[in-house]
Amino acid sequence: MGEILELDCVVIGGGVVGLAIARRLAIAGREVVVLESEPLTGSITSSRNSEVIHAGLYYAAGSRKAELCVKGRQALYAYCRERHVPHRQCGKLVVASNEDEVTYLEKLLKQAAANGVDDCYLIDAAALHALEPEIHGHAALVSPSTGIIDSHGLMDAYITDIEAHGGSVVVNSPVLSGELTKEGALLSVGGADPFEATARLVVNSAGLEAWAVSQNMRGLDPATIPTRAYAKGNYFTLAGKAPASRLIYPVPEPGGLGTHLTLDLGGQARFGPDVEWVDAPNYDVDPARSEKFYAAIRKYWPHLKDGALQPAYAGVRPKTVGREGGGGGDFVIQGPQATGHPAYVALYGIESPGLTSSMAIADEVWQLTA
Structure with missing residues (x-):
């Protein structure tokens, strides 16, 4: 040596x-x-992620994720402005696809407030349609502080x-x-x-x-x-114009935030990640997984056409809690x-x-x- x-x-x-x-x-x-x-x-x-600047809505009050996300988001926006790092504060909608999920949005609004995210609010189906005509739902939570960034x-x-x-x-x-x-x-x-x-x-x-x-x-x-667990997330890109100008999230699933619509800074839409628990990291995207993507996406964007999704990339999230612990x-x-x-x-x-x-x-x- x-x-x-x-x-x-x-x-x-x-x-x-x-x-x-x-x-x-x-x-x-x-x-x-x-x-x-x-x-x-x-x-x-x-x-290998969504390149999202998160507001800090979902994480348990008092958790490190909640505290550091809110502090980090504020610092990150200031840094991006100062250093001219490409980013856009485009906002996000969390969409309830039925009446039962509206209850979750109400809980999420309280969770956001407990975490110090004080700019979120709920809108009904008519207001959702006015903001994003292609997106369908019973209600939505608006998060103005969410954005995207060039990682x-x-x-x-x-x-x-x-x-x-x-x-x-x-x-x-x-x-x-x-x-x-x-x-x-x-x-x-x-x-x-x-x-x-x-x-x-x-x-x-x-x-x-x-x-x-x-x-x-x-x-x-x-x-x-x-302990360690690996949660693989697969992404698919959309052929054609994005159906929304904001990020669109469904109600979360265990281990992740649901198959959501994100945008890159060029306006290209991509969907993901899903949650696939794996024993070791791998980055292959199985085209067959698109079947579940179509079903999940059509809950909030029913006009998604067959064949419009293309396999893009995958990432693996290092977790301290696996599927058995709720993810x-x-x-x-x-x-x-x-x-x-x-x-x-x-x-x-x-x-x-x-x-x-x-x-x-x-x-x-x-x-x-x-």
Whole structure:
């Protein structure tokens, strides 16, 4: 391996959350190196999602997701305006397809208010038709604060900030193993040019691989590592014009928010994700799954034509609660006190709304290590 590099702070994982953490630590004066196992940053989970800026409606009051989504959304909109990151606050409608689901919308409105989201309101079928003539339902909850973002543009801005404050991002550098020591941590890094490095602080923000990184970290109590589940979400694109100018969500399903209509910044419509529990990550989209998509979408857009959906892409959400537990789960952010080691911070279950929460998560990690 040769000479052992001496580093101050290493962030493992160059997804949107890892980059946000590295940015925050670099601004605070740490010398930061991001180690990303893939050839490109954000090429796994961060580029395989809906690119939605979430308002913070759904999450249990007092949960990390609720708190960090609301804080993160406010910070993210401000950052996007300041740094000219492409985004649009287009708003969202959660549509009740029958009378029974209207009760859910009423509960969701109260949940949103409890989370500090105070701009939501309910509309009836006539008002829904006036806003979005193609969308059908008994009622809808309007979320004006929901938006869409160019996730790659956001990550590029984070990287620019990291480098402007003396940090660096190194791709093709998987962390193979590590050891927590009295002085900090010793890491063994693979790739074309493998090396070993010591670090005073290691932040494990490896997304789907966070569990494996911790399992290979000698000196870490295995009891600190939570359970893991994989929820695969498949997406289909629409051939033709989008039926709405806002995001359209149905009433949620266990493990996800239902097969919803999202838009990219070019106006292209895509539907998803569904929820497919898998034993290991894979990114193939089975065209046959479109049958369930057609049925789910036609509950709120009955004019969807046969053959209009095309397989697009899939993402896998790292969860701490699987199907048996209802598919929910919260962010797990362990500072040195929780990991039992002053040099080690670990994040697990950073799924949606991770992108929206990224700046707030970064602030939390900084506070835990200050």
